[in-house]
Amino acid sequence: KQEVTQIPAALSVPEGENLVLNCSFTDSAIYNLQWFRQDPGKGLTSLLLIQSSQREQTSGRLNASLDKSSGRSTLYIAASQPGDSATYLCAVFKAGGTSYGKLTFGQGTILTVHP
Amino acid sequence: DTGVSQDPRHKITKRGQNVTFRCDPISEHNRLYWYRQTLGQGPEFLTYFQNEAQLEKSRLLSDRFSAERPKGSFSTLEIQRTEQGDSAMYLCASSANRGGGELFFGEGSRLTVL
Numbered sequence: 001k002q003e004v005t006q007i008p009a010a011l012s013v014p015e016g017e018n019l020v021l022n023c024s025f026t027d028s029a030i031y032n033l034q035w036f037r038q039d040p041g042k043g044l045t046s047l048l049l050i051q052s053s054q055r056e057q058t059s060g061r062l063n064a065s066l067d068k069s070s071g072r073s074t075l076y077i078a079a080s081q082p083g084d085s086a087t088y089l090c091a092v093f094k095a096g097g098t099s100y101g102k103l104t105f106g107q108g109t110i111l112t113v114h115p
Numbered sequence: 116d117t118g119v120s121q122d123p124r125h126k127i128t129k130r131g132q133n134v135t136f137r138c139d140p141i142s143e144h145n146r147l148y149w150y151r152q153t154l155g156q157g158p159e160f161l162t163y164f165q166n167e168a169q170l171e172k173s174r175l176l177s178d179r180f181s182a183e184r185p186k187g188s189f190s191t192l193e194i195q196r197t198e199q200g201d202s203a204m205y206l207c208a209s210s211a212n213r214g215g216g217e218l219f220f221g222e223g224s225r226l227t228v229l
Contacts (some may be wrong), residue, residue: 004157032215043121044158047184051215089157093216098160100212101146101218102171105157 002027004092006106012078013113021075021109023090028068031092034103035064035075038087047088048075080113087111119221121207128197134191136224142211147190148171148218150184150206151175158206162192197228 007022008088022078025031036044048057048064050073063076073090087110091103120139128134140147145166150158161180162172164186176182179197184190194201204225208218 011154034217035219041225043119043222044208046217046219049215049217091157101148101208101216102160103150103158103218106158107155107157 002031002092004090004104004106006088006090006102006109008109009107010110011112013111015080015082015113015115017080017113018076019080019111021077021088021090021111022096023073023075023106025071025073025092025104027066028071031066031068031094033066033073033090033092035062035073036091038108040087044089047101077111080111082113082115084113087109119207119219121205121221121224123224124222125212125225125227127229129229130197130199132196132197133193133195134226135191136205136219136226138190138192138207139207140189140207141211144209144211144219145187146216148208148210149192150208150220152206152223153202153227158224161192163181175202180216194226198227199228202226208221213226 003026005024034049035047050066061078066073087108089108091105093103122137148163152158164184179195182192196204204223206223208220210218
């Protein structure tokens with residue numbers, strides 16, 4: 001059974017800091033990994049998708065890496081801003097077959113960026 | 116493209132009542148998913164459709180839960196005889212066959228059972 005763990009559970013940083021969120025998973029076979037952001041009481045916003053054949057993806061100030069051999073992904077946020085405050089969730093899913101899109105989520109990292 | 120739309124956004128009901136949630140996926144997406152999220156936890160998979168076919172159901176989906184996707188467009192999730200343990204956020208997502216299967220979520224429907 002796939003298990004996903006996110007560390008730390010919560011993080012508070014001053015504005016402008018670069019930070020790293022960690023995600024680990026137990027079964028790394030042919031899995032894609034997706035990072036999401038969730039604001040309180042809201043749905044999930046997709047940030048980055050890393051396909052199983054890829055090593056990293058970048059979007060603006062965000063960079064996500066995937067190391068299947070160690071079962072880890074990191075989300076790097078550069079020059080953090082108060083608007084980045086949210087819960088960040090990582091999720092893995094099989095890249096093919098009938099379970100396509102059946103995500104297994106971590107519990108999330110609650111990020112607070114204070115001015 | 117207006118994204119994934121869910122209705123209602125909030126529902127408060129008394130224990131034992133039936134409730135129904137609706138999800139309209141992104142128009143060209145043929146896959147549609149339902150997830151449930153309780154406070155402080157990541158979402159958990161409930162079920163998914165490819166077009167109108169329901170291909171997988173989680174063990175979390177008891178026989179009080181039923182989901183449909185007639186004509187492969189919008190989907191409904193019905194909960195019969197609601198219990199307080201059903202209180203949660205019900206999230207709908209959709210994806211296409213291309214693009215690595217990236218999922219796009221709606222804003223969710225929050226259910227409170229009194």
